[in-house]
Amino acid sequence: MGRCCGGKNAGKPISWPRYMVGLGVFFGYHGTICLALHLAALPIRRLRHVRDFHRRLFFDEAREVLGRRDINVGKPGREQFERDQACLVVDEDAQEAISDDMRDVG
Amino acid sequence: MSQIQTDILDQEVETRPNLAPGVYPEIKEKEIALMFSGGVDSTATAIMLAERYDKVHLVTYKNGYGHYYHHRTRKRVDELNKALGNKFIYTLMSTKKYFDQIVVNSVLKDYAEYRSGFIWFMGCKMAMHMRSAVYCMENGLRYMTDGSNEDTNEMVEQMLISLTLIRFFYGNYGVHFGTPVYDIERDESRQLIKKLGLKMGVQVMDRHLCIQPTCIAGELYYMPYLLFNKKVRHDEDTVARFIEEKQKICDTITRSYFEKINVDLDDLVANRQAQIEALDAHKVGTG
Numbered sequence: 001m002g003r004c005c006g007g008k009n010a011g012k013p014i015s016w017p018r019y020m021v022g023l024g025v026f027f028g029y030h031g032t033i034c035l036a037l038h039l040a041a042l043p044i045r046r047l048r049h050v051r052d053f054h055r056r057l058f059f060d061e062a063r064e065v066l067g068r069r070d071i072n073v074g075k076p077g078r079e080q081f082e083r084d085q086a087c088l089v090v091d092e093d094a095q096e097a098i099s100d101d102m103r104d105v106g
Numbered sequence: 107m108s109q110i111q112t113d114i115l116d117q118e119v120e121t122r123p124n125l126a127p128g129v130y131p132e133i134k135e136k137e138i139a140l141m142f143s144g145g146v147d148s149t150a151t152a153i154m155l156a157e158r159y160d161k162v163h164l165v166t167y168k169n170g171y172g173h174y175y176h177h178r179t180r181k182r183v184d185e186l187n188k189a190l191g192n193k194f195i196y197t198l199m200s201t202k203k204y205f206d207q208i209v210v211n212s213v214l215k216d217y218a219e220y221r222s223g224f225i226w227f228m229g230c231k232m233a234m235h236m237r238s239a240v241y242c243m244e245n246g247l248r249y250m251t252d253g254s255n256e257d258t259n260e261m262v263e264q265m266l267i268s269l270t271l272i273r274f275f276y277g278n279y280g281v282h283f284g285t286p287v288y289d290i291e292r293d294e295s296r297q298l299i300k301k302l303g304l305k306m307g308v309q310v311m312d313r314h315l316c317i318q319p320t321c322i323a324g325e326l327y328y329m330p331y332l333l334f335n336k337k338v339r340h341d342e343d344t345v346a347r348f349i350e351e352k353q354k355i356c357d358t359i360t361r362s363y364f365e366k367i368n369v370d371l372d373d374l375v376a377n378r379q380a381q382i383e384a385l386d387a388h389k390v391g392t393g
Contacts, residue, residue, distance in 0.1 A: 007259070007260025007331055007337065007338050008257065008260070009331070009335045010260065010331065010335060010336070010337035010338065011335060011337055012335045013335075014334055014335055018333075018334075019334060021333075022333035022334050025329070025333060026329055026330065026333060029325070029326060029329065030326060030329075033172075033322065033326060049210070049211075049213055049214050050171065050210065050213065052214055053213045053214055053217055053226075054326075056214075056217060057217070057223045057326075057327070058326075061223075061330060064330070064336070065330055065334065065336070069336075070336050070337040070339070071330075071334045071335065071336045072335065073334075104284055
């Protein structure tokens with residue numbers, strides 16, 4: 001179960017082909033939305049800050065994806081191993097108690 | 107036929123059924139509400155709740171920004187009603203104007219402050235929770251639930267810290283919020299749905315497509331995680347600070363919502379609390 005560290009699959013290694021295909025999907029989808037928001041925001045003023053927000057988020061994410069930050073292409077490295085170990089240091093009992101409590105609906 | 111309420115969208119203030127100044131709904135112990143998309147987790151939750159309650163109110167929201175295909179949810183409700191004997195009451199509502207007030211109008215400032223795209227999703231979800239709390243107060247419902255699951259806790263709104271803070275938010279209005287399938291394995295949920303013969307959609311990895319609405323913003327934001335297994339960075343303290351800040355806006359919106367229909371919110375909440383205490387005392391008394 002993905003208790004912490006950004007999701008149950010976070011940091012799992014992916015292959016180079018998957019990374020390359022992923023880049024195509026990432027830039028294709030974001031690029032299309034970027035263009036659509038740019039055009040839509042010309043007549044609809046209230047969309048301008050949504051357009052600007054998307055653009056900033058896109059650029060920030062693109063920088064990280066291209067720099068492979070938190071992305072493990074190929075074999076798992078030492079840095080990833082250390083992160084996985086850090087994930088294990090979670091107060092399991094406390095988490096369990098909270099999730100039990102959340103489940104209760106009368 | 108299934109019980110489906112008309113889309114309330116932006117006319118909600120004019121169409122409130124159960125509230126008038128000084129007239130408050132009776133708490134219905136055998137009815138419960140669920141934030142429902144039609145996906146695996148919320149469908150499994152709906153099935154489980156239908157075993158314990160006479161009526162389950164399924165509420166779905168449109169945020170107005172790249173949020174499409176809500177007819178899929180309606181189809182799912184029809185399937186559920188057919189399979190489980192009209193136990194579900196479905197309502198589709200717009201949260202756009204609340205979402206605008208909570209996040210969209212200040213999104214650039216918020217992004218500069220919180221440095222993460224989670225603000226969009228948490229803000230969207232808070233608008234939904236706020237509207238859900240209002241729905242419960244309008245309809246005399248004691249319990250609100252959603253299909254949050256530990257398996258998908260990379261999503262900011264399904265982090266334990268978010269759910270815990272949201273629970274406090276509901277508590278202020280005399281509504282008890284819970285997540286019944288939080289630690290149920292997805293396979294178990296799938297089995298529950300398959301057993302009833304409901305549609306599973308198109309399975310891609312762990313996801314089931316075409317059975318719930320599409321959120322373009324969500325797809326974009328979680329794409330690096332899905333494509334590259336990139337860690338989603340949601341710092342708990344930052345998320346908590348955001349929720350606490352936005353909760354104040356939610357409280358203001360809720361208060362003004364009831365002011366528009368001349369209902370005293372404090373009086374309504376006090377009335378709910380008194381009814382709940384009486385019901386609990388009765389339960390204890392009857393063993």
